[in-house]
Amino acid sequence: MTPLSRSAAPAPSADELVDPDQLVERLGISRVLAVGAHPDDVDFGAAATVAALAERGVEVTLCLLTAGDAGGFEGGHDPSEMARRREAEQREAAEVLGISDVVLLDERDGWVEPTADLVEKLVRVMRQVRPDVVISPHPERAWDRLQKSHPDHLACGEAVVRASYPAVENPFAFPHLREDEGLEAFRIAHLLLMAAPQERIDARVEVTAQLPTKLAALRKHFSQHPDPGQMEERVADQMRAAHPAGPSGALAEGFHHVVINGPDTFAGF
Template sequence: MPVDNDPERALVVMAHPDDADFSCAGTIATWTEAGVEVSYLMVTDGESGGDDRTGDSADMAATRRAEQREAARVVGVRDVRFLGYPDGRLTPSLELRRDIARVIRQVRPHRMVIPSPDRDWTHIAPSHPDHLATGESGINAVYPDARNPHAHPELADEHLEPWTVPEVWLVHGAAPNHYVDITDVIERKMAALSSHASQIGGFSELEAALREALGKNAVAGGLGEDRLAEVFQIVNTA
């Protein structure tokens, strides 16, 4: 599928609530405005987040699910799913591959967004172990699991037909090759991020830093100094 063509359906797979909003919510807003049906899949509930939290992990998990649903609503996403894996303890397991492949076969997306499975040694924050495990399991779920009728026989028992995802967009990829101008939807991205009140304090400082980073992305992508952009590494997986 040509990059400039909007897909009919897209699936965003991230490790934690708020990961999509930091990395790609602006892009998602442009897709939903164009009529793309977008689904979110969060591998964990993010119950280990929140430095100043009160209550137990179950309370935090419920809070973060609600925050993610609201953030998704802001950018036009109605289908938000959670796998409930333990926050901070993800590994690129066969079980996680199967569970992502199950959702791929259910949603049948033409495009996916996942974290890069490669560690970034120049900027460590995006390389949280849960992000890396989600990226590794996600790409393996795309190829070969979701398209292979003999992978994970239990999915066939659930009458889920194989599905080939032709295109994967990596966030924090090692070789960025596509920049999306989100200038016109930046307020929606910021509103989505502000939904994560349990995780983000001092939002004005965060917003300023993000606008600066998004501006640098736009310049790197040749979009101009007055624009804001999110960046991806697009991988042909057809």
């Protein structure tokens, strides 16, 4: 497979960047589904890329597996109230990023597992949205920074991968989705997996111009940030580190790019 390439032309190496225009052109993106285990997951991992895509007319749908009711830093909070707050925060953040729709599933925060039931829910959303690209947490644990490998994130990533192939494109997987709901099977072309182990990152998107938008979206998650200034510094530092040129004014978000159905793959049964 050739990362970030739709032809036989040489693709960027892991130390090269693509800008958002190149990303849209090379992957043929018109519609994206971004999936997170909790509110703010996608905002931390891919908000600048999502904002850049939305600025270029890409339709972005956000799907959250849980309401994030186990999050926050205040003791003794009511889980149902926290869920309500976090949903409201996420909808405001999504508006900042230009996300067109927010879908909330009903998994339990802290207890997400890649079950057949969850895969079915994701296949339903995927067939409704019919994205070219799915953005999701990575299903592999990153030992270099364990905080980005919350068990819910890993389970979310595994469920997304299982749904993306082969379930969403197999008409005999969850046949009631086709027979009762009219949701026909289709093929997803690409995955962009965020929070990947360092050795898996092979696609870096230059998003310096989108830093203010990303930070504005993250500020909406006020229930999760006891020190917003420190959070913003950490995010900017991580984006500087993701840029292959090293410490500089340029910023990037890194992904593991997976081609599911492209010119170098066999798509069929």
